[in-house]
Amino acid sequence: MxxxxxxxxxxxxxxxxxxxxxxxxxxxxxxxxxxxxxxxxxxxxxxxxxxxxxxxxxxxxxxxxxxxxxxxFSAPSGTNSQQWTFTIVPTRRDVVALAEKVGGFYRRLNELARKRWLRALLGWVGRPQLERYYRDHHTSVQEAVHAWENDGRDMLFWGAPSVILIGSLPGASCGVEDANLAAQNVLLGAHAMGYGTCLIGFTVEAMRRDDSIGAFLGLASGERIHSVIAIGRPAVTFRRVVGRRSLDPRVFRAP
Ligand SMILES: Cc1cc2nc3c(=O)[nH]c(=O)nc-3n(C[C@H](O)[C@H](O)[C@H](O)COP(=O)(O)O)c2cc1C
The missing domain is CATH 3.30.70.20 (Alpha-Beta Plaits)
Structure with missing residues (x-):
């Protein structure tokens, strides 16, 4: 208080x-x-x-x-403290500059992940994350890097003309929740205005592990990004919302 x-x-x-x-x-x-x-x-x-x-x-x-x-602008935040930050990447030129930075991170990560001895060593000391990354993402990331370098096909931001990053300030008590609730409202607001959006977790992850990307965007020290939203006019008109598995909520009744 x-x-x-x-x-x-x-x-x-x-x-x-x-x-x-x-x-x-x-x-x-x-x-x-x-x-x-x-x-x-x-x-x-x-x-x-x-x-x-x-x-x-x-x-x-x-x-x-x-x-x-x-x-x-209404999104809830812990005690209405609003310890969130919004960073606008306004043009395709700016988006491409950000994509190059994020792409650089994944190129380096893929190089590391290809070293079998390093994956084995890290696994041996109880850090299996690189092995898991190699198994789950190395090939698709390699394909995306190849598509970008050879055909200019953007499989990170999908050709979006702008990006919005939502984060939290150092010391925010509920920074992740606040930022992501604001992000959901941005997604709904954008949709209502006729824009298409896509959350880009690959960029969130890269920024979590490589502070130089945040510094490139002018983030304050200790500021964290929790949502990255690619936004633009949709290239495709969907006939219905993307389906989900049916929900099976647990119901608790007091004994
Ligand atoms: C936390 C999160 C991270 C995501 N990261 C990516 C991403 O890096 N690249 C991408 O193309 N889509 C990403 N998505 C989009 C999901 O793939 C998409 O929301 C899901 O397939 C459902 O489709 P819909 O949003 O059109 O309903 C992400 C979504 C969420 C919620």
Whole structure:
């Protein structure tokens, strides 16, 4: 929980407050209380989550660090802390530059994975990941590298004209969850606007293992990327959504 200071305050306008108590009921930190029929800040600390401001029927509360204009962009985050980052790669030229960096990582990884003695040695010291990578991905990555180098066919970003990367700042309490929930909303929003998207886990993985890619994009030190979204006008019109296996949810009933 953060201390209230002038830069991040919860402010109640007593002239507007009707004393209904809706803000007190939703405050997860008991920061607010009703005193003499009006809401007031009763504690010096707040999550600054903005729920009081959103629930107030009289518009009597302001959380000063929240911009009311941002109500259009809505994704939840742990305590509404919004410790997320958005990086836009706006043109095909920029996307190709990023693809070259990511491609370089996979070229080097494939070179390492081809060394049978190295896979065996790592496996022997309890690190079977390179053997697993060799088994599951080496061939398809090699094909993708070959397609890029020889035919200019982009099997990483699929020819997308832009990419959005969503990440979290160092110290974010729920950074992965926050970023991925925002990413899902970006996917839905893009679809509603007639764009096609594809999540590119191969780039997330490369950035997790090679900090130079983040530095190339201007990421802050300690910033982590959790979703990479290729976005553009879809080349293909699907007749229906891609199918899924039927769900079989577990139902728990108290004994
Ligand atoms: C975490 C995650 C990582 C993904 N990584 C890639 C990727 O690197 N390259 C790719 O072409 N598709 C990637 N996808 C897309 C999936 O293959 C795709 O979502 C899945 O086949 C279902 O198809 P749909 O999204 O069209 O319904 C990824 C999807 C998810 C959820």
């Amino acid at each position: 953060r201390a209230l200071e002038s830069s991040s305050a919860v402010v109640v306008d007593p002239a507007l407050c009707t004393g209904c108590g809706a803000c007190v009921a939703v405050c997860p930190a008991s920061t607010l209380a009703i005193v003499e029929g009006k809401a007031c800040v009763a504690k010096p600390r707040s999550l600054l989550c903005g729920h009081c401001m959103a629930v107030c029927p009289a518009d009597a509360i302001r959380v000063t660090c929240i911009d009311p204009q941002t109500y259009r």
